[in-house]
Amino acid sequence: MVNLGVKLKDLSLKNPVMTASGTFGFGEEFEDFIDLSNLGGILVKGTTRHHREGNPYPRMAETPSGMLNAVGLQNKGVENFCSEIYPRIKHYDTNILVNVSGSVIEDYVETAAMINDLEHIPAIELNISCPNVKEGGMAFGTSCASAAEVVKAVRQVYKKHLMVKLSPNVTDITEIAKAVEAEGADSVSLINTLLGMAIDAETRKPLLSTVTGGLSGPAVKPVALRMVWQVFNAVKIPIVGLGGIMNAKDAIEFMLAGATAVQIGTANFIDPQVTEKIVVGIEDYMKRHNIQDINDLIGALQVR
Amino acid sequence: MVNLGVKLKDLSLKNPVMTASGTFGFGEEFEDFIDLSNLGGILVKGTTRHHREGNPYPRMAETPSGMLNAVGLQNKGVENFCSEIYPRIKHYDTNILVNVSGSVIEDYVETAAMINDLEHIPAIELNISCPNVKEGGMAFGTSCASAAEVVKAVRQVYKKHLMVKLSPNVTDITEIAKAVEAEGADSVSLINTLLGMAIDAETRKPLLSTVTGGLSGPAVKPVALRMVWQVFNAVKIPIVGLGGIMNAKDAIEFMLAGATAVQIGTANFIDPQVTEKIVVGIEDYMKRHNIQDINDLIGALQVR
Amino acid sequence: MKKLVQDFEVLQRKELNDDHFVLDVKALEPLPEIRPGQFVNVLVKDSNTTFLRRPLSIHFVDYERNTISLYIKKIGDGTKKLGELKEGDTLNIVYPLGNQYSIPNNANTLLVGGGCGVAPLLYLAKHLNQAGNKVTTLLGVRSEKDAVELDAYKEYGNILVTTEDGSFGEKGYPTQHSILEKEKFDYVFTCGPEPMMKAVAAYSTQKNIPCEVSLENTMACGFGACLCCVTETTEGNKCTCTEGPVFNINDLKW
Amino acid sequence: MKKLVQDFEVLQRKELNDDHFVLDVKALEPLPEIRPGQFVNVLVKDSNTTFLRRPLSIHFVDYERNTISLYIKKIGDGTKKLGELKEGDTLNIVYPLGNQYSIPNNANTLLVGGGCGVAPLLYLAKHLNQAGNKVTTLLGVRSEKDAVELDAYKEYGNILVTTEDGSFGEKGYPTQHSILEKEKFDYVFTCGPEPMMKAVAAYSTQKNIPCEVSLENTMACGFGACLCCVTETTEGNKCTCTEGPVFNINDLKW
């Protein structure tokens, strides 16, 4: 028996495979396809202080080996989450993390505080990197000062595991990672989507109502891997790696680059069973390579 | 007859299709495949003050809809270019631009000054964005101050068209574009490669000798388009757009986003005749859409 | 209704005309209950440019043969590759997705389809017929060669055609067909290009007949996980893939 | 030698064993002169994961049939898709690429191949034979079923085999074959896995025989435009696709 369990500080995962926020609904959408208890954790939809309608249609465009989205954090707000959704999903035998988004610091703080009270939510992922909200979700993630500020404020009220999700749309992601580490983040997850754009040459119009949107999928994998590797060499807190993971091989690459756990996003749309398959695939890889403990893979890249 | 001619300030191109530096050799490598005089311009290999061996093998890795390279500016130096290569290629009936790279400002300046004296080179492209040289080619392109500094210094000695190639590995590319415009750049080209990384999960080693390298190809197209659009809305000088262009449709998308001309890079490896095909394809598009003058397409994106 | 992801076996590909074909695919396990108006999301292998699955309406279900039929128009590389599938090939499908058309009883129903929007109507005609409704299917096509599968519709009711060039049936668009004024319908169902559906909706509104439309839009997942596929409704954004694709026109902001 | 990019027509695909096959492709225009050791760069269509072309050695050229033969091992999706090509399919090829093996005169030549490294040796054997050399081809394979096309080599000289399991020819690796000590060769050519080529190079160095190897590495363009494919030589980095793939071992830092 190989050991697949990993720890993000105090947070134990039965295996390193989690889902990426915004691509896995509230988990319920996948109950027909997989057994959620086989996953290390699930990240539910981006949740904000207040109800948000999101952006107008069209919100999606396919791109080479990837997709752009401009959902814009459509959600019913944190109160609805606590009263309606939480009771429905809290029994899941896996770690349920809430992705907390906002446009002003008070919103982040209030949302985090409310979720702090939910017994079966052991952690939040602070989304300071969403490119699809005008008012500034991403702006927080693109400067050290503002990233530090929001993490510091949330840290005051949030007492459990605080994961911070970083934006790749920056010159030096290690600076941001160090800034949030210094303010008490327990882990960082990266990457969120790259800001991109698509045009229909025939109609001469943008394919998204918002003109620009967030790029995800295998197209971004090389950038994501590089950033995980850079951040691994810059901070001490654990890293959750994501961006274009489609199979177990990809997941292992992220772990070799320094990720303690991974998240699967866009791949869920193409194969709703992919997360379970990745858990099995990682186990197979370990057996084939005679690795007893998955923790031996973390950051095990052999650089000449 | 439709008009395909565009102008980058004083520099006239018979059509907007150029080649991207580092992907087209010195043009000679393509003489078997196409008639170079059908192109708007060619960008020859990155040239530095002194001979460079480039990075060790392996220098290339295929990625989803793209590739990583770590060539590292292998070239014989500007003196060799002037004495050996220039005489061989100066007769080409197209605009020949030299991509000038460096690691310290004096190198850029000396290289640019030598090329200034070459009669049949109407412009240089200042590469302040190569991710593959340790000593800092990219560092110049990732801060406004250093980008401005190098452009200012080169502007003193280089009297013809000065194009500056921008790095996409920045938080806000419009800031860099504005900084180089203010120092007298005649045009900007974007994007250079995104910094990425690839790992072989089986051997647990990086696929590039340099660990990280530059990502190009269709995978980066959404990011490139977005940056062209952002820069178009920020500066007045003309923009040359590139990143993942594979066909005429892609080229037109870049022009709609604000590019006056385009460069074709990685696509040349897959179809060495692609540049000629793109010229024809653009003409077909214009006829089909009843557009007489290609300049009507520049920045013609219809944002609701 | 439990959603499944399963490999199907291609039984047959029937070319209907230059760019339309019907693909019959056989499930390896007994098919679940599938309602008219639902769709599948298929995986396209071996296409350099297709990344996401492709949503396709369920054209017909044959429980005896354990097959689903898809009615497909070649648009880009994804549908082109589906048009190259051969007998024995495998097709991975997520299904059954979406809501369904309402099935009234003993009503006089009109089904209006255009382009590949005809896809869901055959299975709907069958269900309406079974529930004791009178069924009239009205198809709008370009010219005679596009008027296909008429016999199949005839099994469940009346079939009428309009062609743009007048080469078959009545000349014009479906909403110009004489039956619309001649007969009084109790229920209208439509699927096809948006302008056509809007014209059908206008007719229904004017005549005060309930009308359901099936919408197409860009989908990433097809089962409610991504929220990319919203339609603006009178009650705010609704998910086309789970709360649609069938909408009553009263709920749309048309 | 002018390089071309052309569509070829697949004439035949011969399966050699589980994972090796030979593809005969016919040029639509008369073939140019092709030298032994040169390679082609083929476009793989219909693969979701193949972006760049795939370099393949020229296994044989038949000017009468106007065909090139490729000897291919299935490695990943690119070569797998090539293994699904059928008669009449089109294959886009950039060729002829790279330098060539030297062709001595009236010499006793030894060709050592292993794995899909045997690919260029058949055409080389033909040229060596034509130039009046004595040709001995020595192939190292895993077991009997991998010892294929032996008759073809016999046309141009002597053919010897080593198998790892001893099921055919001599047991062991090619560099352990008795002929190496029995016979005195004037020239050695090799292609195959790097460890094998290094062993052959060591043998040649020890015996003081000139030796040429054909290298494989990761290529983006195949015709000198990208500089991705360098090999370290005694004279600095050389371009494997234009200054190679054939190198004299004296020039390598082996």
Ligand SMILES: Cc1cc2nc3c(=O)[nH]c(=O)nc-3n(C[C@H](O)[C@H](O)[C@H](O)COP(=O)(O)OP(=O)(O)OC[C@H]3O[C@@H](n4cnc5c(N)ncnc54)[C@H](O)[C@@H]3O)c2cc1C
């Ligand atoms: C719920 C639903 C049910 C559908 N049912 C059917 C069906 O039964 N039969 C059928 O043939 N098609 C159906 N479609 C449309 C079908 O999904 C698209 O035609 C298909 O995705 C095109 O894929 P492609 O790879 O061939 O083309 P792409 O390469 O994706 O697209 C080629 C061009 O067509 C445009 N395009 C892409 N998707 C659509 C679309 N959905 N509508 C209009 N233009 C589009 C693109 O913008 C592009 O310009 C349905 C769509 C939805 C959402």
Ligand SMILES: Cc1cc2nc3c(=O)[nH]c(=O)nc-3n(C[C@H](O)[C@H](O)[C@H](O)COP(=O)(O)OP(=O)(O)OC[C@H]3O[C@@H](n4cnc5c(N)ncnc54)[C@H](O)[C@@H]3O)c2cc1C
């Ligand atoms: C000049 C030259 C001549 C060649 N001649 C032949 C030939 O005649 N017959 C033949 O079968 N092959 C030949 N090859 C190798 C062939 O190009 C590769 O096997 C092919 O590119 C693999 O493509 P794929 O898509 O099937 O596998 P990929 O999906 O690209 O690769 C699958 C796995 O194989 C590894 N791999 C990829 N390329 C190579 C390689 N070149 N060597 C070793 N491992 C690799 C990858 O790292 C990956 O792990 C030649 C290569 C070169 C450079």
Ligand SMILES: Cc1cc2nc3c(=O)[nH]c(=O)nc-3n(C[C@H](O)[C@H](O)[C@H](O)COP(=O)(O)O)c2cc1C
């Ligand atoms: C449709 C969609 C919606 C998303 N919504 C969110 C979100 O609400 N919060 C968030 O932090 N990230 C969101 N993301 C980003 C993903 O969580 C993930 O960071 C990104 O997609 C990269 O991973 P992938 O390539 O595996 O998809 C969304 C991504 C997609 C595709």
Ligand SMILES: Cc1cc2nc3c(=O)[nH]c(=O)nc-3n(C[C@H](O)[C@H](O)[C@H](O)COP(=O)(O)O)c2cc1C
């Ligand atoms: C092999 C290779 C070598 C390159 N060398 C250079 C270079 O010397 N100077 C430079 O400015 N850009 C260089 N680039 C970047 C390209 O010019 C271009 O900016 C990038 O590849 C994006 O365009 P594409 O996606 O069309 O290839 C190189 C790219 C590749 C793939």
Ligand code: FES
């Ligand atoms: S397509 Fe994903 S929610 Fe509808």
Ligand code: FES
């Ligand atoms: S593969 Fe491009 S130079 Fe050799």
